[in-house]
Amino acid sequence: MYPVPNSLSPSRVESFLSCPLAFRFASIERLPEPPAPYSTKGSMVHRALELLFTHPNEQRTVATAEAAFQQATAEYLVDPEFTLLGLDPAAQDAFFADAWVLVQKYFAMEDPTSVRDIGLELRLEAQVGSLTLRGIIDRLELDAEGRLVVTDYKTGRAPSANYEQKSLAGVHFYSFLCQEVIGQRPAAIRLMYIRTGDVITATPSEQSVKFLTTRTTAVWKAVEKACLSGDFKPKEGPLCKTCSFQPWCPSFGGNPELAKVEAPVRFAAPNPA
Numbered sequence: 067m068y069p070v071p072n073s074l075s076p077s078r079v080e081s082f083l084s085c086p087l088a089f090r091f092a093s094i095e096r097l098p099e100p101p102a103p104y105s106t107k108g109s110m111v112h113r114a115l116e117l118l119f120t121h122p123n124e125q126r127t128v129a130t131a132e133a134a135f136q137q138a139t140a141e142y143l144v145d146p147e148f149t150l151l152g153l154d155p156a157a158q159d160a161f162f163a164d165a166w167v168l169v170q171k172y173f174a175m176e177d178p179t180s181v182r183d184i185g186l187e188l189r190l191e192a193q194v195g196s197l198t199l200r201g202i203i204d205r206l207e208l209d210a211e212g213r214l215v216v217t218d219y220k221t222g223r224a225p226s227a228n229y230e231q232k233s234l235a236g237v238h239f240y241s242f243l244c245q246e247v248i249g250q251r252p253a254a255i256r257l258m259y260i261r262t263g264d265v266i267t268a269t270p271s272e273q274s275v276k277f278l279t280t281r282t283t284a285v286w287k288a289v290e291k292a293c294l295s296g297d298f299k300p301k302e303g304p305l306c307k308t309c310s311f312q313p314w315c316p317s318f319g320g321n322p323e324l325a326k327v328e329a330p331v332r333f334a335a336p337n338p339a
Contacts, residue, residue, distance in 0.1 A: 126178035192246035213253035224264035241270035
């Protein structure tokens with residue numbers, strides 16, 4: 067039996083749907099996980115763009131972005147999310163070089179001087195019954211008519227057409243939060259895939275918001291049932307090959323009950339020299 071969470075975010079919803087056992091390890095038992103280069107790089111690029119947008123519109127130039135990137139670099143050089151990657155000097159140089167390429171590619175997608183942003187890394191939460199839904203919006207802005215637009219940066223590759231709707235689940239979640247907290251449903255939600263230059267846009271509707279709350283409530287009930295029964299089943303899929311909890315997964319011959327003891331030891335930060 068495990069404590070039932072009283073809040074859910076888009077990432078936690080997708081985590082449970084991808085693999086209930088990995089969800090238990092990460093979100094219920096809160097076991098440590100080693101950082102991954104792709105996610106750390108994504109976080110750093112997000113930080114650089116956040117810093118860029120703290121400047122007045124007319125100052126949002128490539129030169130300002132470079133200064134923002136340098137600040138983000140300085141922050142990450144001492145952040146465990148980066149230091150625990152254990153990159154050698156050559157790999158570290160390649161990491162930062164690629165991150166800067168991504169920041170530069172952003173400028174090919176839109177002109178930041180024309181963006182009417184009203185919120186950066188905006189934290190919102192709303193109640194659905196006894197459940198708190200929460201999320202962090204990369205950028206909330208106004209379009210030419212003064213309507214809300216949610217923009218989410220992605221540093222990976224855009225999904226195929228068959229998976230576009232699944233990729234939009236998170237930003238539909240944000241449209242619900244805007245409607246509940248701000249009192250206005252966004253006119254558009256956008257995913258900006260910076261590496262490839264692709265943009266996926268959707269228009270939230272009353273039906274999509276209702277589906278979101280229905281789906282999330284169903285997921286939470288499944289989480290509650292798993293917590294009360296202690297039955298978090300593993301779910302094999304493409305993410306297994308990069309899952310840090312694989313050593314304790316029964317699908318790979320592991321014992322889940324050993325994870326609470328062994329994971330903190332295996333993923334402990336090394337002592338400084």
